[in-house]
Amino acid sequence: MNRAEKAEKAKYETRAKVLKALAHPARLKLVDELAAKEEACVCDLTEVIGSDMSTVSRHLAQLKNAGIVESEKHGQMVFYRLRVKCLTSLFSCIESVVKCQIDDQRRVLS
Amino acid sequence: MNRAEKAEKAKYETRAKVLKALAHPARLKLVDELAAKEEACVCDLTEVIGSDMSTVSRHLAQLKNAGIVESEKHGQMVFYRLRVKCLTSLFSCIESVVKCQIDDQRRVLS
DNA sequence: TGCGTATTTGCATCTTTGGCCAATTATACG
DNA sequence: CGTATAATTGGCCAAAGATGCAAATACGCA
Numbered sequence: 089m090n091r092a093e094k095a096e097k098a099k100y101e102t103r104a105k106v107l108k109a110l111a112h113p114a115r116l117k118l119v120d121e122l123a124a125k126e127e128a129c130v131c132d133l134t135e136v137i138g139s140d141m142s143t144v145s146r147h148l149a150q151l152k153n154a155g156i157v158e159s160e161k162h163g164q165m166v167f168y169r170l171r172v173k174c175l176t177s178l179f180s181c182i183e184s185v186v187k188c189q190i191d192d193q194r195r196v197l198s
Numbered sequence: 199m200n201r202a203e204k205a206e207k208a209k210y211e212t213r214a215k216v217l218k219a220l221a222h223p224a225r226l227k228l229v230d231e232l233a234a235k236e237e238a239c240v241c242d243l244t245e246v247i248g249s250d251m252s253t254v255s256r257h258l259a260q261l262k263n264a265g266i267v268e269s270e271k272h273g274q275m276v277f278y279r280l281r282v283k284c285l286t287s288l289f290s291c292i293e294s295v296v297k298c299q300i301d302d303q304r305r306v307l308s
Numbered sequence: 309t310g311c312g313t314a315t316t317t318g319c320a321t322c323t324t325t326g327g328c329c330a331a332t333t334a335t336a337c338g
Numbered sequence: 339c340g341t342a343t344a345a346t347t348g349g350c351c352a353a354a355g356a357t358g359c360a361a362a363t364a365c366g367c368a
Contacts, residue, residue: 096227097223100223100224100226100227100230101223102296103223103226103289103292103293103296104220104221104222104223104226106292106295106296107217107220107221107226107292108218108221108222110214110217110221111214111217111218111220111221112214112218112325112326113207113210113211113213113214114210114326116210116213116214116217117206117210120210129344129345130344130345130346131343131344131345139326139327139328140327140328140329141344141345141346142327142328142329142330142345142346142347143326143327143328145344145345145346145347146326146327146346146347147326149346154295155295155296155298155299155302156295161334161335161345163334163335163336163344164334164335164336164343164344164345165335165343165344165345166344166345166346171295171298172291172294172295172298174290174291174294175291177287177288177291178287178288178291178292179213180284181282181284181285181287181288182213182216182217182288183213184282184284185216185264185265185266185281185282186212186213186216186265188265188281188282189265192265222355222356224356239314239315240314240315240316241313241314241315249356249357249358250357250358250359251314251315251316252315252316252317252357252358252359252360253356253357253358255314255315255316255317256316256317256356256357257356259316271315271364271365273314273365273366274313274314274315274364274365274366275313275314275315275365276314276315276316
C-alpha cells in the first residue's frame with residue numbers, strides 16, 4: 089500500500105472513529121445535555137442517563153477520546169463540556185435522513 | 199416510562215442508528231464513492247472496497263436500512279445511490295473535530 | 309432449458325461493545 | 339489521620355458487529 093492509499097485509509101478510519109463515538113443513544117443524550125448546560129459533572133450526567141456511573145464515565149471517555157468533549161477537574165469533580173460547535177448542523181443532517189425515511193414509510197402505508 | 203420519555207428515547211435511538219450506519223471506514227468510502235459517481239453497482243463498489251462482494255453487499259444493506267442510500271435493480275445489477283444531500287456538511291463537522299484534535303496533539307508535542 | 313454473472317443470504321468464527329459490580333484512585337472534610 | 343464522595347479502571351459476561359466461504363436467488367442469453 090502506497091502513501092496515498094495509506095492516507096486515504098487513515099482518513100476514513102479517523103472519521104469512523106468520531107462517528108462511532110457519537111453512534112450510541114446514551115452518548116447522544118450526553119452531547120445534547122452538554123449542549124444545553126454548557127458543562128456538567130459526571131455525577132449529574134449519571135442521573136440524566138440513569139446507568140451506572142462507571143458506564144457513564146466510559147461513555148464520556150469515548151467522547152473525549154474522539155475529540156468531541158473535553159474535561160477539567162475541580163476538586164473531586166470532573167466537568168465535561170463540548171469542544172465542537174457544529175454538532176447542531178450535523179444532527180440536522182441526521183434528522184433529514186430520519187425524516188426522509190418516515191415519509192417513505194407513510195408512502196408505503198397509504 | 200411516560201409518553202414524552204419514550205419519544206426522547208426513540209429520538210436518540212433513531213439518530214444512533216443512522217450514525218452507526220456511517221461509523222465504519224468501508225461504509226464511509228462507499229458514501230464518498232457514491233457522492234462522486236452519482237450511482238454505482240455492487241460489483242464496481244466491490245472493487246473499490248477490496249473486500250468480498252458479500253461483505254460489500256451487507257455494508258450497502260446497512261446504509262440502505264438507515265435511509266442513507268437507495269437502490270434500484272436493472273437487469274442482474276443493483277445500482278445504489280445517495281438519498282441525502284447534506285452529507286458534505288456533516289463530514290465537514292466531523293473533519294473539524296479531527297482537525298481540532300490534530301492541533302491539540304501538535305500543542306502537546308511542542 | 310441450461311449456463312454464467314450479479315447479488316443476497318446462511319452459517320461459522322472472531323472481535324468489539326456495553327453493562328454491571330467490585331476495587332482503586334483522588335480529593336475534600338472532620 | 340480516617341472517612342465519605344466523585345470518578346476511573348479491571349474483570350467478567352452477554353450481545354452485537356464484521357467477514358469470508360459456500361449456497362441460494364435472480365436475470366440475461368444462447
